[in-house]
Amino acid sequence: MTRISTLGEEGLIRRIARKIRTxxxxxxxxxxxxxxxxxxxxxxxxxxxxxxxxxxxxxxxxxxxxxxxxxxxxxxxxxxxxxxxxxxxxxxxxxxxxxxxxxxxxxxxxxxxxxxxxxxxxxxxxxxxxxxxxxxxxxxxxxxQGRQVLRSGARVGDSLLVTGQLGGSVRSGRHLKFTPRFEEARAIASRVKLHAMIDLSDGLGPDLTRLCRASGAAARIDAHEIPRRKGCSLSQALTEGEDFELLMAVGRPEADRLLAWSRRNLRCGLRRIGRIVRRGQGPVVQVVDPEGRPIPVSLTGFKHF
Amino acid sequence: MTRISTLGEEGLIRRIARKIRTxxxxxxxxxxxxxxxxxxxxxxxxxxxxxxxxxxxxxxxxxxxxxxxxxxxxxxxxxxxxxxxxxxxxxxxxxxxxxxxxxxxxxxxxxxxxxxxxxxxxxxxxxxxxxxxxxxxxxxxxxxQGRQVLRSGARVGDSLLVTGQLGGSVRSGRHLKFTPRFEEARAIASRVKLHAMIDLSDGLGPDLTRLCRASGAAARIDAHEIPRRKGCSLSQALTEGEDFELLMAVGRPEADRLLAWSRRNLRCGLRRIGRIVRRGQGPVVQVVDPEGRPIPVSLTGFKHF
Incomplete structure (x- = not known):
């Protein structure tokens, strides 16, 4: 007998979505x-x-x-x-x-x-x-109309930007007090055409994997560019979840403009952490060191089941 | 220490609604x-x-x-x-x-x-x-717009009509298989101007009490007119709940027209069970026998807490 613990949340959602017509x-x-x-x-x-x-x-x-x-x-x-x-x-x-x-x-x-x-x-x-x-x-x-930002629009070459800092949200109690990035999202979306966006609820690792899968693409992340909250390891910043920061994919020139603007106008901060690449045989999301060498780190977040 | 079991669901909702501005x-x-x-x-x-x-x-x-x-x-x-x-x-x-x-x-x-x-x-x-x-x-x-039917519009003199039959829904398993009265409600609402409507989830007693309170009125129900499901007592028809039939208040002439129309067109049936009266010192909902004498019967349904 199959139990949902073997299927997981993602598998469950795919199983449900397949059967639904709208x-x-x-x-x-x-x-x-x-x-x-x-x-x-x-x-x-x-x-x-x-x-x-x-x-x-x-x-x-x-x-x-x-x-x-x-x-x-x-x-x-x-x-x-x-x-x-x-x-x-x-x-x-x-x-x-x-x-x-x-x-x-x-x-x-x-x-x-x-x-x-x-x-x-x-x-x-x-x-x-x-x-x-x-x-x-x-x-x-x-x-x-036409201004909705889906998960599925990321394009090869896009920069990946993330607001705020990642990791330690549950331990610090921040997950119960966080301020959703509503004003930030509206300010950003009014300035550039975002290709894709997702909020980080399960962690950068799992949520970026989702965005890539929805977009039929892959991502390469620079480990040293990930904005870690003080005291957090790379692994914690990638997988602890409950950050509720925004991750977005946007064309490179727009990303440059956005980053320049953000320095004066976005208190929570905005960082380029990597880019969208073509989906190949390798992992959907690869984390690399400053020399471009893959870092072996788990991207699996909190398991709901 | 007050617990919600002492306040009940109604008390809880009133307590919440008081504090909310929209x-x-x-x-x-x-x-x-x-x-x-x-x-x-x-x-x-x-x-x-x-x-x-x-x-x-x-x-x-x-x-x-x-x-x-x-x-x-x-x-x-x-x-x-x-x-x-x-x-x-x-x-x-x-x-x-x-x-x-x-x-x-x-x-x-x-x-x-x-x-x-x-x-x-x-x-x-x-x-x-x-x-x-x-x-x-x-x-x-x-x-x-303007066609929404609230609970709060019942007027003194309105007839009270109910669809289908009441009682025994949980025991018979009907509560898991019922067909919501969507087509019936649309057909009725397109024919006459309904003053108030509610679906019977907690039972005729509690839900009619809600409709009356919302409308600042009271109701007088003829016990012998209540459409009881086979084998159900008056008390069961009034309080068992999970019927998901519709209760509506409508002007007397419109009610007459609707009842005449329903005989040929509404398979689930429609019954006039009483009328809206002025709110006095007595109970909000009174159930009477064919001679108009009050029947002492509890109108309290399922307690959520």
Whole structure:
């Protein structure tokens, strides 16, 4: 009997996506940070959901306001990764029967704080009994038609740029307090034509692999250019995940312009960490040293199953 | 320390809704079957989510295809209750690590079957590890501007109509296989101006109480007019829930027309079960016998906490 632990999350999603057919109002369905749907004239709708589960994404002892913040922030990050603007969210809560009401109050304090910060309307949802705390947020956003940035558009020769610093997010507690790169994504996307973008939830290694696979390409990363958070090893920066930084592929001249602009205008920082190359027989993502020699390092992140 | 078990689901929702402010694109936020949002010209968007939890809404031994069907069908029912058309859905799954892949395949077989039946595009979602099976669906629909039917529009003198038959849904397994009243709701709403509508998920007693509270009114129900499913007592028809029939409030002359039309055109049946009355000192919902004498019967349904 096959269990999902042998299939993994990626395998599961591929298995599901194969069987699903969608209509002509769906511009992009399963397989990106958000679905892209036909919207009002000149606009597309963005639609996504992200679930947090106690014991997997946070501990019961965590600050409930931080859990609430994170539950919405990960969804705002998904909208940001498409180049869009978050608008409305619904929240499904699974709660153990004996949970103190101050936990729920705290959770909503965090949710509403994040909603105010990113001008998201909390418009509904569902509340049910469950053995574990489960917070599932579905978000609706929009993007100007033709301005959506998918995972699948990276081209050979593109520069790979990443915001912020990577690694140590879970250990430091940053994963519960991070600020989604919404303003940064909008500022960047208004300046240059991005070919592809993804937010780093599982780690640079696995998420860059996803972007490459979706684009039918490969990537070569300069180990010394990866912006590591203080105290983090190369391996930690590549695989710990929960960074919620943005990774983008953009033509080389545009990347030069963007990097020059970012020095004065992007507080979180922007780094060129490598480039998109042709997909060959070798690994999809290769990490190299300053002499261009491959570094043997695992790119596998957190396993959901 | 207050726990949510003392507050209950209704109390919890009121507590949450009080603290939330929304922008001008929100026509109706928390507190109805769906949120109503500004959409493309001439349309409003409908947005909702509904979560199923193993051990609460279904047993682990349940047919996974039936669980998948139900997970989407309850959301289609929410859209139907607003008079709208379902369009797109995202699915968040919480799954135990050791779950057989055939359970997930079955779940998606049911989801896609329901999606095809009601022309809903499955466009994304999230998959995470959890101790219990959790299936949360968020749905996006639309309704012609001004044609949305809220819970809050019932007027004194309105007839109360209900589709189908009530009671015994969980015992018979019908709750896993029910057909949401989408076509029926569209046919009815195109014929008359409905004042208010709600789908019966928790039972006629609790859901009619909700409709009355939202409308600032009360209701008087004729016990002998309630369409009970075979073998069900009055109390079971009032409180067992999971019927997913539609309850609507409509002016008396329109109700007469609708009832006449329904005899030839509505296979599920439509019954006038009572009327909306002024809110006084007495109970919000009163059930009476053929002589108009109040029947002492509990209207409290399934407690979520």
């Amino acid at each position: 209509g002509s109002t769906v511009i992009r369905g399963i397989g990106d940070d958000c679905a892209v749907l036909k919207g009002p004239p000149g606009k597309h709708l963005l639609f996504a959901s992200d679930m947090l589960v106690e014991g997997v994404h946070f501990r019961k002892s965590a600050d409930p306001a931080a859990v609430g913040w994170k539950a919405l922030a990960v969804n705002v990050s998904d909208i940001a990764a498409m180049g869009g603007i978050p608008r409305h969210a619904v929240i499904s809560l699974g709660l153990p029967r004996n949970i103190p009401i101050r936990f729920v109050d705290g959770l909503y304090r965090g949710l509403t704080r994040c909603a105010r910060r990113f001008r998201v309307n909390l418009v509904g949802g569902d509340t049910d009994r469950a053995d574990q705390i489960v917070v599932d947020v579905a978000i609706l956003g929009e993007v100007e | 922008g001008s694109t929100v026509i109706r936020g928390i507190g109805d079957d769906c949120a109503v949002l500004k959409g493309p010209p001439g349309k409003h968007l409908l947005f909702a989510s509904d979560m199923l939890v193993e051990g609460v809404h279904f047993r682990k031994s349940a047919d996974p295809a039936a669980v998948g069907w139900k997970a989407l069908a309850v959301n289609v029912s929410d859209i139907a209750a607003m008079g709208g058309i379902p369009r797109h859905a995202v699915i968040s799954l919480g799954l135990p690590r050791n779950i057989p892949i055939r359970f997930v395949d079955g779940l998606y077989r049911g989801l896609t079957r329901c999606a095809r039946r009601f022309r809903v595009n499955l466009v994304g979602g999230d998959t995470d590890r959890a101790d219990q099976i959790v299936v949360d669906v968020a749905i996006l629909g639309e309704v012609e």
